[in-house]
Amino acid sequence: MLTRVAVAGVHGHGATHVQNVLRLPDRARLVAIADPRPPADLPSGVEVFDSLDKLLTATIVDVVVISTPIQTHVPLAAMALRAGADVLLEKPPTASLAEFEQLSAVIAETGRACQVGFQAQASEATLHLAKIMAEGKLGEIRGISAVGKWLRTARYFDRAPWAGRRTLNGVAVVDGAVTNPLAHSTAAALLLDGSTGVDDIRSVETELFRANGIESDDTSTVRITTTRGTPIVVAVTLCATEHLDPTVIVHGSEGRAVLHYSTDTLELHQGSCMTSKTLERTDLLSNLLDHRADPAVPLYCPFDATGGFTRVVEAIRLAPEPVVIPEALVRWEGEGPDRHPVVADVEQWIDRAADELALFSEVGAPWA
Numbered sequence: 543m544l545t546r547v548a549v550a551g552v553h554g555h556g557a558t559h560v561q562n563v564l565r566l567p568d569r570a571r572l573v574a575i576a577d578p579r580p581p582a583d584l585p586s587g588v589e590v591f592d593s594l595d596k597l598l599t600a601t602i603v604d605v606v607v608i609s610t611p612i613q614t615h616v617p618l619a620a621m622a623l624r625a626g627a628d629v630l631l632e633k634p635p636t637a638s639l640a641e642f643e644q645l646s647a648v649i650a651e652t653g654r655a656c657q658v659g660f661q662a663q664a665s666e667a668t669l670h671l672a673k674i675m676a677e678g679k680l681g682e683i684r685g686i687s688a689v690g691k692w693l694r695t696a697r698y699f700d701r702a703p704w705a706g707r708r709t710l711n712g713v714a715v716v717d718g719a720v721t722n723p724l725a726h727s728t729a730a731a732l733l734l735d736g737s738t739g740v741d742d743i744r745s746v747e748t749e750l751f752r753a754n755g756i757e758s759d760d761t762s763t764v765r766i767t768t769t770r771g772t773p774i775v776v777a778v779t780l781c782a783t784e785h786l787d788p789t790v791i792v793h794g795s796e797g798r799a800v801l802h803y804s805t806d807t808l809e810l811h812q813g814s815c816m817t818s819k820t821l822e823r824t825d826l827l828s829n830l831l832d833h834r835a836d837p838a839v840p841l842y843c844p845f846d847a848t849g850g851f852t853r854v855v856e857a858i859r860l861a862p863e864p865v866v867i868p869e870a871l872v873r874w875e876g877e878g879p880d881r882h883p884v885v886a887d888v889e890q891w892i893d894r895a896a897d898e899l900a901l902f903s904e905v906g907a908p909w910a
């Protein structure tokens with residue numbers, strides 16, 4: 543029998559989820575969508591509601607995909623779980639540790655499954671790298687760095703009221719470079735270290751900056767020390783000269799690995815030898831359907847495996863407001879919705895932070 547799927551939040555990234563359900567006609571049927579802004583066109587037979595509450599009252603669904611603003615994740619996911627559905631919840635799953643604990647309790651109480659949309663965790667490239675690290679093939683692990691050099695224009699921050707906010711109407715949002723657009727970097731680094739659990743983090747040091755006129759950080763270094771003792775440095779910006787593939791770099795005594803998680807490509811550098819291969823990725827919704835059919839099939843990213851990541855979100859939520867990067871170090875390019883800041887030499891400072899597993903202030907970035 544086909545699994546009855548509903549999608550909450552169908553514009554933005556939600557449009558990809560709608561297409562993804564339609565891509566699985568042998569396994570799933572898109573029965574309804576919930577969005578306060580109804581979509582222009584949908585396949586016939588799909589019911590449209592302006593809230594998930596109304597959808598769940600009117601329709602029986604097996605799985606709800608939630609791709610809505612961060613601050614709505616916990617109430618919507620709890621509602622879907624309590625209605626008896628399994629959930630695919632977009633990242634970042636929650637905006638605080640308290641919310642993480644709240645949703646953990648609902649998952650335990652309902653016994654339903656909740657997969658989180660960290661798709662890099664279902665990449666064979668990520669999992670192969672984790673395996674060779676565990677086998678000692680990279681030697682002793684000195685640390686892991688997560689590098690993101692992205693370019694986001696005014697259009698990105700203007701698309702929704704929650705974009706670039708730390709809070710909205712007193713509710714935590716924490717939509718910064720580390721916690722949202724480049725969240726996969728931190729989550730993948732934690733997975734590689736085997737430190738995904740809520741108790742796997744010893745400390746989180748944050749240095750948050752911004753060039754955009756937003757509340758949140760757009761140019762940051764964060765150093766996570768896991769309870770295994772691994773330093774993980776996240777060095778990211780949304781104010782780069784050009785938009786580049788994000789990477790997670792593992793620094794080992796016997797070699798270095800570079801994971802390009804958005805393309806599932808893994809590079810291994812050992813001595814003068816470099817190999818590169820692009821692997822497959824399992825779709826997170828398909829994996830959730832497999833898990834529903836046979837609970838022995840593990841989820842790639844179960845909610846509890848985002849506890850370590852949520853510790854980082856919590857540290858950023860509680861950190862002082864991001865420091866404004868001085869105007870002299872920022873060049874503005876483009877017009878209107880294409881306008882965007884470029885932070886001087888930000889790529890070079892990110893590379894140094896990543897190589898040295900250091901924060902911007904420790905490598906001497908001029909804004910820090």
Ligand SMILES: NC(=O)c1ccc[n+]([C@@H]2O[C@H](COP(=O)([O-])OP(=O)(O)OC[C@H]3O[C@@H](n4cnc5c(N)ncnc54)[C@H](O)[C@@H]3O)[C@@H](O)[C@H]2O)c1
Nearest residue numbers: 550551552553554555556576577579609610632633659702
């Ligand atoms: N996994 C990924 O690679 C990836 C990529 C992009 C975005 N995301 C995540 O997807 C989520 C949505 O991001 P976005 O950029 O598409 O946001 P967006 O604001 O552009 O779109 C959100 C959608 O949700 C709808 N919505 C708002 N409140 C709602 C509610 N209460 N009930 C139902 N629908 C509601 C909006 O009308 C809109 O259609 C975020 O959690 C984001 O981090 C994940």
